[in-house]
Amino acid sequence: MKYDVAVIGGGVVGALISRExxxxxxxxxxxxxxxxxxxxxxxxxxxxxxxxxxxxxxxMKAKLNVEGTAIMPQLCKELNVPYRNNGSxxxxxxxxxxxxxxxxxxxxxxxxxxxxxxxxxxxxxELEPNISDEAVGALYSKSAGIVCPYELTIAAADNACExxxxxxxxxxxKAISFNGFEFVLDTTKGDxxxxxxxxxxxxxxxxxxxxxxxxxxxxxxxxGEYYLLDKSFGHLVDRTVFQCPNEMGKGVLVxxxxxxxxxxxxxxxxxxxxxDVDTTPEGLEFILSKALKSVPxxxxxxxxxxxxxxxxxxxxxxxxxxYSDKNDRFINVAGIESPGLSAAPAIAKYVANLxxxxxxxxxxxxxxxxxxxxxxxxxxxxEEREKLIAKDKRYGRIICRCETVTEGEILDAIHSPVGARDxxxxxxxxxxxxxxxxxGFCGSKVVEILSRELGVPMNEITKFGGESKIIFDRTK
Numbered sequence: 001m002k003y004d005v006a007v008i009g010g011g012v013v014g015a016l017i018s019r020e021x022x023x024x025x026x027x028x029x030x031x032x033x034x035x036x037x038x039x040x041x042x043x044x045x046x047x048x049x050x051x052x053x054x055x056x057x058x059x060m061k062a063k064l065n066v067e068g069t070a071i072m073p074q075l076c077k078e079l080n081v082p083y084r085n086n087g088s089x090x091x092x093x094x095x096x097x098x099x100x101x102x103x104x105x106x107x108x109x110x111x112x113x114x115x116x117x118x119x120x121x122x123x124x125x126e127l128e129p130n131i132s133d134e135a136v137g138a139l140y141s142k143s144a145g146i147v148c149p150y151e152l153t154i155a156a157a158d159n160a161c162e163x164x165x166x167x168x169x170x171x172x173x174k175a176i177s178f179n180g181f182e183f184v185l186d187t188t189k190g191d192x193x194x195x196x197x198x199x200x201x202x203x204x205x206x207x208x209x210x211x212x213x214x215x216x217x218x219x220x221x222x223x224g225e226y227y228l229l230d231k232s233f234g235h236l237v238d239r240t241v242f243q244c245p246n247e248m249g250k251g252v253l254v255x256x257x258x259x260x261x262x263x264x265x266x267x268x269x270x271x272x273x274x275x276d277v278d279t280t281p282e283g284l285e286f287i288l289s290k291a292l293k294s295v296p297x298x299x300x301x302x303x304x305x306x307x308x309x310x311x312x313x314x315x316x317x318x319x320x321x322x323y324s325d326k327n328d329r330f331i332n333v334a335g336i337e338s339p340g341l342s343a344a345p346a347i348a349k350y351v352a353n354l355x356x357x358x359x360x361x362x363x364x365x366x367x368x369x370x371x372x373x374x375x376x377x378x379x380x381x382x383e384e385r386e387k388l389i390a391k392d393k394r395y396g397r398i399i400c401r402c403e404t405v406t407e408g409e410i411l412d413a414i415h416s417p418v419g420a421r422d423x424x425x426x427x428x429x430x431x432x433x434x435x436x437x438x439x440g441f442c443g444s445k446v447v448e449i450l451s452r453e454l455g456v457p458m459n460e461i462t463k464f465g466g467e468s469k470i471i472f473d474r475t476k
Contacts, residue, residue, distance in 0.1 A: 001029070001168075001189075001190070001191075001192045001193070002027075002182075002192075002193045002194070003027045003028060003029045003166075003192065003193070003194045003195075004026045004027045004028065004194065004195050004196065004359075004361075005021055005026055005027070005028045005029070005194060005195070005196045005197070005198060005355065006028075006029050006031055006183070006185060006192060006194035006196070006197050006198070007021075007028065007029070007030045007031065007198045007200055008031050008173055008185075008197065008198065008199050008200060008201045008208055009030075009031075009032065009040075009199070009200035009201040009202055009205075010030050010031075010032030010034075010036075010037035010038070010039070010153070010157065010167065010169075011037070011038060011039075011040050011041060011042040011153060011200065011202055012038065012042045012149055012152055012153045012156070012340075012341060012344045013200045013333055013336050013340065013344050013347055013348065014030055014032075014037075014198075014200035014333075015030070015037055015038075015153045015154075015156040015157045015160065016153075016156045016344050016345060016347070016348035017198060017200060017333070017347070017348045017351050017352065018030050018156075018157070018160040018165045019156045019157075019159055019160040019163070019165075019348065019369075020348045020349055020351070020352035021160075021165070021352055021355065022159075022160045022163035022164055022165050022364075022367065023163070023352075023363060023364060023367045023369075024352075024356065024361040024362065024363055024364060025361055025362045025363070025364055026359075026361045027164075028160075028164070028165045028166070029165070029166040029167070029168055029192065029194070030157070030160075030165060030166070030167045030168065031168050031171040031173060031185070031187060031189075031192065032167065032168065032169050032170075032171060033170070033171060033172040033173070033188075034169065034170070034464075034465055035169055035170055035421055035422055035425070035462065035464065035465025035466065036169065036420070036421060036422065036424070036425045036428075036464075036465065037153050037154060037157045037167065037169075037418060038149070038150035038153035038154060038428065039464070039465075040202045040203065040310075041202050041203065041309055041310060041311050041312065041336075041337075041340070042149050042150055042153050042341075043149070043150045043309070043428065044224075044226070044277065044307050044308060044309025044310075045149055045224070045266075045309050045311065045338070045341060046224075046226075046253060046255065046263065046265065046266060046338070047146055047147060047148060047149050047255075047257060047258070047263065047341070048088070048144065048145075048146060048240055048253070048255065048338075048339075048341070048342070049068075049069050049072050049083075049144055049145040049146060049147055049341065049342045050065055050069065050088070050141075050144055050338070050339040050342040051066075051069065051088060051108065051113045051116070051141030051142075051143050051144040052065040052066035052069055052108065052111050052112070052113045052143075052339070052342070053104050053105065053107055053108025053111060053113050053116060053139065053141060054104065054107075054245055054339070055111065055339065056107070056317075056318075057107055057110045057111055059318045059319075060318055060319040060321060061318055061319055061339060061343065062111045063111075063346075064319065064343035064346040064347055064350065065111075065339040065342050065343045065346075066111055066112050066113055067343070067345075067346035068339075068342050068343040068344055068345045068346035068347065069143060069144070069145070069342050069343075070143075071345040071346060071349075072145065072147065072342070072345055073085065073145070075152075075345050076147060076152065078369050078370050078371070079152065079155035079156060079159060079370075079371045080155065080370075080371050080372065080373035080374065081147065081148065081151050081152050081155045082147065082148055082151065082258040082259070083145060083146070083147045083258065084145055084146050084147075084258050085142075085143070085144075085145040086144070086145055086146055086238060086239050086240065086256065087140065087141060087142045087143075087144050087145075087239045087240070088140075088141045088144035088239055088240040088241075088242060089124065089127070089128065089131075089138040089139065089140055089141075089239050089240070089241050089242065090104060090138055090139040090141075090242045090243070090244060090245075091124070091131060091132075091135045091137075091138045091241060091242065091243055091244075091294055092135065092136055092137050092138060092244060093132070093134050093135055093136060093243075093293070094136065095136065097136075097244045098136060098137050100244045101118060101137060101138065101139045101244070102118065104139050105118050105139055108139075108141070113141065113143065114142075114143050115141070115142035115143050116139065116140070116141055116142075117139075117140045117142070118137065118138075118139055118140070119137060119138055119139075119140050120136075120137050121135060121136050121137055124137060124138045127140070127238075127239065128237055128238065128239060128241065130236050130237060130295050130296075130297050131237075131241065131294065131295060132293060132294060132295065132296055134293075135294075144239075144240060146240065146255060146256065146257060146258050147258060147341070148257070148258050148259070149341050150428045151428070151429075152341075152344075154416075154418065154428065154429055155371050157417075157418040158371055158416055158417040158418050159368075159369065159370075159371045161417035161418050162368065162371075162417050163364070163367055163368060167418050168187075168189055168192075169421070170188065170189070170465065171187050171188060171189040171192075172187060172188045173185050173186070173187050173201075173208060173211070174186045174187060174188070175211055176197065176208075176211040176212050178212065178327060178329075181195075182194060182195050183195075183196075183197050183212075183329070183330070185197070195329065195359075196329045196330070196331070196355060196359065197212075197329065197330050197331070198331045198333060198351060198355075199330065199331065199332045199333060199334065200333040200336075201334075202312050202336070203219055203221050203274040203275075203310055203311070203312040204219075204274060205217060205219060205312060205320075205332065205333070205334035205335070206218055206219040206334065209324065209330075209332055209334065212324060212326050212327050212330055213326045214324045214325065214326040214327075214330070214332070216324075216325065217314070217320055217332060217334050217335070218314070218315045219274075219312045219313065219314060219315075219334065219335060220270050220312075220313040220314075220315060221270065221271045221272070221273070221274040221276070221310045221311075221312070221313070222268055222269070222270050222271070222310065222311050222312075222313040222337070223267070223268075223269050223270075223271045223276060223277070223283075223308055223309070223310050223311075224265055224266025224267055224268055224308060224309055224310075224311065225265055225266055225267045225279050225280065225283035225284055225286075225287060225306065225307070225308045226263060226264065226265030226266055226287065226306060226307055226308065226309075227263070227264045227265060227284065227287065227288065227291075227300055227303045227305075227306050228257075228261055228262075228263055228303065228304055228305050228306070228307070229261060229262040229263070229264070229298075229299075229300070229302040229303050229304065230261065230262075230302045230303075230304050230436055231259075231260040231261055232302060233261075233262040233298070233299070233302040234256050234257070234260040234261050234262050235256075236254070236262055236295055236297055236298065237254055237255065237256060237262070237295060238256065239255075240253055240254075240255040240256075241253060241254045241255065241294050241295065243290065243293070243294060251290070252264065252265060252266065252267070252286075252287050252290035252291055252294075253265070254291050254294050254295045254298060259431065259434075261304075262298070262302070264287055264288070264291040264298060265287045265291075266287065266308075266309070267283040267286050267287050269283065270313070271310065274310060275310070276308075276310065277307070277308045277309060277310060278308060279306045279307065279308050283308070284306055288300055304435070304436055304438060305438055311337040311338065311340075312334065312335055312336060312337055313335070313337050314334065314335025314337070316335065318335065319333075319334075319335055319336055319340075319343070319347070320332055320333075320334040320335045321333050321334075321347065321350060321351065321354075322354065323354065323358075328358070329358075331351060331354055331355065333347065333351055374409070374412060374413075374416075374429075375388065375395065375406075375408065375409050375412060376409075377395060377404055377405065377406045377408075377409060378403060378404035378405070388408075392408055394406065394407045394408040394411060395407070395408035395409070399432055399442050399445050399446065399449070400430070400431070400432035400433060400434075400435065400439075400441075400442040400446075401435075401441060401442070402434070402435020402436050402437055402441075402442075403430075403431040403432060403433075403434055403435045405430045405431055405432040405442070407449065409430045409432075410426055410430055410432060410446065410449050411449070411453065412430075413425070413426050413429035413430050414426070414449070414450065414453045414454070415453070416429070420450070421450075421454065421465070422450070422461065422462045422463060422464055422465055422468075423439070423443065423446050423447060423450065423461065423462070423463045423464070423470065424463055424464040425464075426446050426449075426450065427439070427446075432446055433446065443470075447461045447470055447471065458471050459471040459472060459473055459474075
């Protein structure tokens with residue numbers, strides 16, 4: 001298999017880079033080590049589009065955060081991905097913390113963040129009545145928002161695929177050599193050759209860089225744990241509520257999600273195991289105590305799940321984006337921690353421009369940047385539902401009762417350009433299994449549909465790829 005560009009990593013950054021490259025007459029492949037895109041940091045983070053006031057002025061983080069946040073609304077519109085400009089608040093609980101709020105405000109102005117305002121306790125509680133009475137003021141960023149990171153990634157991947165990009169799953173890169181003309185990537189899918197390589201491998205980007213002799217990158221795996229609460233708690237706050245940040249990150253937040261749930265977290269612990277996504281009693285207790293400080297009415301009796309994600313913290317404390325000193329056809333896109341999601345649209349354009357300046361590819365005349373809106377039966381009117389069912393009765397069969405997901409929607413998810421291949425893949429694309437029962441009722445039906453549509457035995461269907469098989473064997 002031979003390509004002009006191989007993008008290593010199918011997270012939000014890799015997917016959006018591939019979409020940018022699909023605007024050009026370039027043969028591109030995305031190599032993803034898991035069974036689906038959006039399986040690393042992308043599927044387990046805070047889902048916040050940050051204003052851009054936290055990053056140190058003059059850094060790539062600051063520049064690309066502000067640019068990415070400005071791009072995000074239009075990008076989500078093109079890809080038909082839910083986005084909400086709900087704004088964010090950094091809440092202070094003392095006059096000393098208010099001093100830090102003022103520093104963030106000044107930094108935000110320097111970074112070019114629009115619509116920043118310092119508000120007092122009275123206005124804060126008018127905006128968010130459920131905020132603690134101990135809060136004395138806040139920084140209000142009106143340009144901040146929320147988005148679903150894995151929906152954005154899946155949409156970008158689908159659109160890139162429609163424009164000619166190939167996505168190769170379960171493709172772990174084991175070694176890379178360069179023969180003077182092209183790279184040869186030794187992968188679990190066989191040898192893949194490419195004229196250029198873009199390293200967007202997340203927490204493993206330093207390891208990938210070392211495969212070409214580049215040891216300039218050091219990534220620390222920083223784990224964050226979260227609680228996700230039922231939609232009945234989604235009204236507790238309208239905006240994303242932060243506490244004052246510290247050296248480990250932006251602190252524990254309380255935020256609504258674009259789907260109407262309430263999310264609290266993350267913790268921040270550095271881990272030796274870059275794939276450690278286990279939750280811990282200590283981590284969950286920590287985020288709950290911090291969340292209660294901001295919003296005392298948070299109650300984990302409403303928790304429907306807890307999870308953890310690992311983010312790629314660079315020891316340089318800034319994004320590492322550019323051609324490697326070891327090879328001028330190898331682009332590192334490393335250390336993309338928060339505000340990585342916010343910056344991702346701008347990172348993709350920046351990286352694509354690096355490639356275009358060197359390779360001078362031709363632009364396509366037929367690039368289509370729009371992705372059709374997926375069917376969302378739960379959001380339809382009675383008349384719209386009736387018309388849809390009249391065309392295809394499979395939209396009349398409800399599979400997931402909690403989230404009102406139909407068989408037709410699941411079939412769409414499986415047969416989309418970069419379609420679902422496992423239960424969690426269906427879950428991320430349709431929300432089947434994301435409700436209060438967490439797949440207790442619909443899980444077996446999803447397995448049955450996957451088996452039928454993919455043409456594989458039911459006991460080969462997995463939860464998230466690998467050996468995560470759900471059914472052992474027939475009992476009769």
